[in-house]
Amino acid sequence: MQRVEMIAGMDLASLARSIQVDIPENLRREKGWVGQMLEKVLGATAGNKPEPDFVDLGIELKTLPIDSRGFPSESTYVCVVPLAHTVGLHWNNSLVRAKLNHVLWLPVEADKNIPLAKRRVGMGILWQPTSEIESKLACDYDEFIDRITLGEVEAITAHQGEFLQIRPKAANSSVLTAGIGAEGQSIRTLPRGFYLRPSFTRQIISQWKSG
DNA sequence: GGATGATCATAT
DNA sequence: ATATGATCATCC
Numbered sequence: 001m002q003r004v005e006m007i008a009g010m011d012l013a014s015l016a017r018s019i020q021v022d023i024p025e026n027l028r029r030e031k032g033w034v035g036q037m038l039e040k041v042l043g044a045t046a047g048n049k050p051e052p053d054f055v056d057l058g059i060e061l062k063t064l065p066i067d068s069r070g071f072p073s074e075s076t077y078v079c080v081v082p083l084a085h086t087v088g089l090h091w092n093n094s095l096v097r098a099k100l101n102h103v104l105w106l107p108v109e110a111d112k113n114i115p116l117a118k119r120r121v122g123m124g125i126l127w128q129p130t131s132e133i134e135s136k137l138a139c140d141y142d143e144f145i146d147r148i149t150l151g152e153v154e155a156i157t158a159h160q161g162e163f164l165q166i167r168p169k170a171a172n173s174s175v176l177t178a179g180i181g182a183e184g185q186s187i188r189t190l191p192r193g194f195y196l197r198p199s200f201t202r203q204i205i206s207q208w209k210s211g
Numbered sequence: 212g213g214a215t216g217a218t219c220a221t222a223t
Numbered sequence: 224a225t226a227t228g229a230t231c232a233t234c235c
Contacts, residue, residue, distance in 0.1 A: 034229080167217090168217060
């Protein structure tokens with residue numbers, strides 16, 4: 001958190017320079033650049049392994065793109081959705097829960113009118129879900145897993161879920177992974193990811209502002 | 212303008 | 224192909 005306080009207010013150019021990382025013109029071809037650069041700055045170690053970024057602390061780092069009004073402008077990717085072998089899978093033993101149990105939200109200016117190099121990092125928010133929030137997340141999660149187990153994955157749209165949603169998560173729409181079909185057979189389907197809706201992260205930002 | 216579905220880069 | 228980091232691009 002001392003490092004987090006140190007970088008609050010700094011822009012992306014100076015932070016990238018401090019760790020000798022080149023900054024791209026824009027994010028069009030490097031959509032994850034901001035998140036990965038800030039992982040390095042703060043010393044996150046999980047890499048692309050399915051576990052919280054700060055493994056020993058059990059804390060997940062999430063950058064939050066902030067629009068000109070001060071609110072999140074995009075959804076937040078959480079992790080891959082298990083589409084096969086879902087028996088015995090519940091919120092309590094899920095990767096979603098492990099990652100969201102403790103999150104360091106790091107707001108970053110994302111207004112397209114601001115050049116990437118000049119976008120500033122805000123003050124990080126160390127956050128844990130309240131029991132009410134967690135039970136709603138658990139409801140969303142368990143409903144999704146139920147449908148996947150019943151072979152309804154192809155019918156799930158981003159409209160479902162109060163806080164969580166499921167959307168495609170792949171290099172492109174031709175990538176396929178193993179899933180469960182309507183008759184319980186193995187099928188090939190598009191990989192999906194769990195995402196947090198912007199309305200969810202907006203509440204976190206709002207509470208921090210008022211608190 | 213916001214949300215959904217699609218996509219980009221990289222490491223293993 | 225699977226995982227991470229996400230934003231882009233199109234549609235309503």
